[in-house]
Amino acid sequence: MMRKHSSHIEAGSSSCCSGTCYCSKKVKVTICVVIWTVIAVIVALILAVIIKAATLQELFERMELGARDDPVFMSATEQEILERSQRLVDAISYRTISFSGTNLSLEAMTDFGTFLERVFPNLHDSDFVTFTPINTYSRLYRIEGTEKTLNPYLLCAHMDVVPEGDFDLWTHDPFDAGIVTESDGQDYIFGRGAIDDKHAVLGIMEALEYKVVNKEQPKRTFYIGFGHDEEVSGYLGAAEISITLEKMLKDNGEELDFLLDEGMFVVADIIPGINVPLIYIGVAEKGWAVVDLDAEGDQVHSSTPPLESSIGILAHGVANMEDNKQPSMFGKGPEIDTLRYAAPHATFLLKMILGNLWLFSGLVSSALELSSQTDSIQRTTTAVTIFNAGVKENVVPSQAHAVVNHRIHPSDNLEDVLELDRENADRVKVTLRDSFPPSEVSSYSNDVIPFQIVVNSALEVFPDAKPVPGLMVANTDTFHYKNLTDKIYRFTPVYNLPEDIARFHGIDERISVDIYSKVVQFYYRLMVNADFDVKIAPTAQVEVKPEEVEEFLEILEESDYESPINNTDSNLLPLTKVMEESDENSANETDSHLMILQDIPEEPNENPSNETDSGLPPSQDILEEDFDAMPVNETYSDMLPLESAPKDLDLYDLTPEEETFSNRTID
Numbered sequence: 299m300m301r302k303h304s305s306h307i308e309a310g311s312s313s314c315c316s317g318t319c320y321c322s323k324k325v326k327v328t329i330c331v332v333i334w335t336v337i338a339v340i341v342a343l344i345l346a347v348i349i350k351a352a353t354l355q356e357l358f359e360r361m362e363l364g365a366r367d368d369p370v371f372m373s374a375t376e377q378e379i380l381e382r383s384q385r386l387v388d389a390i391s392y393r394t395i396s397f398s399g400t401n402l403s404l405e406a407m408t409d410f411g412t413f414l415e416r417v418f419p420n421l422h423d424s425d426f427v428t429f430t431p432i433n434t435y436s437r438l439y440r441i442e443g444t445e446k447t448l449n450p451y452l453l454c455a456h457m458d459v460v461p462e463g464d465f466d467l468w469t470h471d472p473f474d475a476g477i478v479t480e481s482d483g484q485d486y487i488f489g490r491g492a493i494d495d496k497h498a499v500l501g502i503m504e505a506l507e508y509k510v511v512n513k514e515q516p517k518r519t520f521y522i523g524f525g526h527d528e529e530v531s532g533y534l535g536a537a538e539i540s541i542t543l544e545k546m547l548k549d550n551g552e553e554l555d556f557l558l559d560e561g562m563f564v565v566a567d568i569i570p571g572i573n574v575p576l577i578y579i580g581v582a583e584k585g586w587a588v589v590d591l592d593a594e595g596d597q598v599h600s601s602t603p604p605l606e607s608s609i610g611i612l613a614h615g616v617a618n619m620e621d622n623k624q625p626s627m628f629g630k631g632p633e634i635d636t637l638r639y640a641a642p643h644a645t646f647l648l649k650m651i652l653g654n655l656w657l658f659s660g661l662v663s664s665a666l667e668l669s670s671q672t673d674s675i676q677r678t679t680t681a682v683t684i685f686n687a688g689v690k691e692n693v694v695p696s697q698a699h700a701v702v703n704h705r706i707h708p709s710d711n712l713e714d715v716l717e718l719d720r721e722n723a724d725r726v727k728v729t730l731r732d733s734f735p736p737s738e739v740s741s742y743s744n745d746v747i748p749f750q751i752v753v754n755s756a757l758e759v760f761p762d763a764k765p766v767p768g769l770m771v772a773n774t775d776t777f778h779y780k781n782l783t784d785k786i787y788r789f790t791p792v793y794n795l796p797e798d799i800a801r802f803h804g805i806d807e808r809i810s811v812d813i814y815s816k817v818v819q820f821y822y823r824l825m826v827n828a829d830f831d832v833k834i835a836p837t838a839q840v841e842v843k844p845e846e847v848e849e850f851l852e853i854l855e856e857s858d859y860e861s862p863i864n865n866t867d868s869n870l871l872p873l874t875k876v877m878e879e880s881d882e883n884s885a886n887e888t889d890s891h892l893m894i895l896q897d898i899p900e901e902p903n904e905n906p907s908n909e910t911d912s913g914l915p916p917s918q919d920i921l922e923e924d925f926d927a928m929p930v931n932e933t934y935s936d937m938l939p940l941e942s943a944p945k946d947l948d949l950y951d952l953t954p955e956e957e958t959f960s961n962r963t964i965d
């Protein structure tokens with residue numbers, strides 16, 4: 299047998315089996331084919347992975363909003379930066395702490411409101427800013443645009459803060475630290491609220507105050523909503539702001555285009571292998587659930603402890619919950635696009651992995667799990683936040699109670715989450731106390747102008763960072779506004795390293811003077827960039843140059859029309875004034891107006907620099923023959939049809955020339 303084997307080895311040494319087996323030639327050929335096929339597939343896969351990595355394209359394409367290369371910022375001398383920082387320091391000194399839904403610091407909140415009015419006097423006094431107190435403490439502002447806009451937006455922030463926690467762990471007083479120079483040589487504004495969320499309240503106010511002082515009334519109307527109880531779910535603040543705002547929008551014939559609230563931030567060094575900071579925009583938000591856990595046991599003398607106490611039973615349940623996490627949903631929510639958008643900026647090795655998630659998603663999910671911060675984007679999280687039991691050191695208590703706070707991934711559902719809780723804590727009573735579902739995902743494709751406005755504004759202050767959409771892993775007031783718009787973004791341009799993220803609700807919350815200055819500039823640029831997409835009501839006043847008025851009057855004269863207008867000094871020609879009633883003709887006129895509105899191409903304005911200051915295209919450029927080619931915002935297609943114009947808008951009998959004239963000037 300041994301001999302036979304060795305002779306076979308000699309005879310078959312050139313075969314692919316190296317002559318070590320007794321296979322027939324046919325089997326050998328088959329094995330060879332299989333082996334080579336496997337090798338070929340592996341080589342092809344490796345090649346595909348490498349090619350994919352080498353050809354990764356940037357997914358975010360920046361839309362020109364008008365001032366890309368040379369954005370004009372607020373003036374920011376050293377003195378101005380210092381004064382702005384000092385105002386944030388002062389804001390932090392108000393202890394506007396929300397302890398619970400029924401324990402808010404209302405006196406401090408009243409004082410904080412007075413403080414805002416004192417340090418931003420011009421905006422509170424402005425003709426185009428209207429302030430409405432909501433539920434006494436929350437604040438809603440309407441900033442009237444120069445145009446009668448149909449698509450205002452909302453900037454949100456909240457004025458309350460969480461308690462400081464363990465005061466002794468803070469390096470500086472959480473409400474009275476001022477500006478501190480740290481060992482890295484940077485100046486920081488320290489204190490509770492520095493990044494959550496008084497930087498946003500003050501940043502928005504600074505930008506608006508600046509615009510008011512410099513007579514930069516925006517073209518586009520917008521709203522500002524500052525809640526006073528966000529940290530305890532916003533039912534008294536944002537929820538009420540939302541109700542009032544809905545009514546205001548309705549009364550003004552407006553629809554909220556988008557809203558921007560706090561949320562995610564600029565984050566660096568969060569994923570090893572991605573060496574650029576990421577502008578992480580929260581395009582969706584996790585759901586929320588609060589679960590009570592109750593265990594029971596015998597109450598006995600501590601000298602004869604039971605085999606299992608209520609505390610032991612509860613502790614086991616809680617430990618199981620931490621060990622058997624809720625399942626990963628990687629690939630089923632916005633987290634996959636966070637990585638896909640970041641991939642082109644990764645090292646080549648990481649590009650091979652992130653560029654080929656179809657192959658490596660398991661690996662990536664395991665890697666995300668290594669840090670609690672990155673893990674939070676891929677699953678429902680479980681945090682044990684309260685654990686209570688016992689009254690005396692020698693009494694074994696009969697009851698133990700804990701509270702778990704889940705943040706629910708958008709692809710998960712509450713029933714499944716609770717089922718796993720009950721499996722993990724099988725000898726514990728598990729009761730759902732409170733919950734709300736995850737949000738919808740707001741659109742972030744490249745043609746979504748609100749997304750572009752937010753990202754462009756962030757890029758203007760952080761030009762080297764790369765935008766990525768993603769999941770907001772905590773919660774905001776936006777839940778209360780979800781009926782008002784489907785474009786909800788959660789972001790402020792605070793710059794965080796992973797260790798800084800722990801400062802939210804943690805110890806030594808702070809923002810550098812430099813970054814705070816960027817926060818202010820971000821809101822200012824956002825107010826400017828938002829003017830790019832002004833959708834103007836068809837009933838808006840028409841802005842006409844004096845020479846055009848003359849031309850108009852000539853046309854009227856030629857057509858024997860007796861003009862009711864004598865106000866040639868005014869360069870504002872209200873449409874309603876040039877229209878006289880004609881009931882039978884109004885239907886036709888409506889059609890003709892509608893036809894013009896519908897004929898206008900839907901592409902976004904390629905050349906917004908052609909706009910005049912008022913946002914209208916220069917009227918001398920809008921000759922009749924040019925009408926089709928006129929650069930317009932896509933917004934025209936969304937204009938209200940004239941049927942929905944206010945009832946007092948009378949349509950009059952126009953000659954063809956008049957009609958041309960009046961139509962061409964409607965913007």
Ligand SMILES: CCCCCCCC/C=C\CCCCCCCC(=O)N[C@@H](CC(C)C)C(=O)O
Nearest residue numbers: 494528529530531568671672772773774799802
């Ligand atoms: C690949 C990139 C991974 C990025 C991971 C980022 C991890 C972020 C971690 C923490 C985010 C902190 C966000 C702080 C939000 C503060 C707002 C807040 O506290 N809201 C309350 C609202 C609640 C309804 C009372 C909350 O508890 O969420």
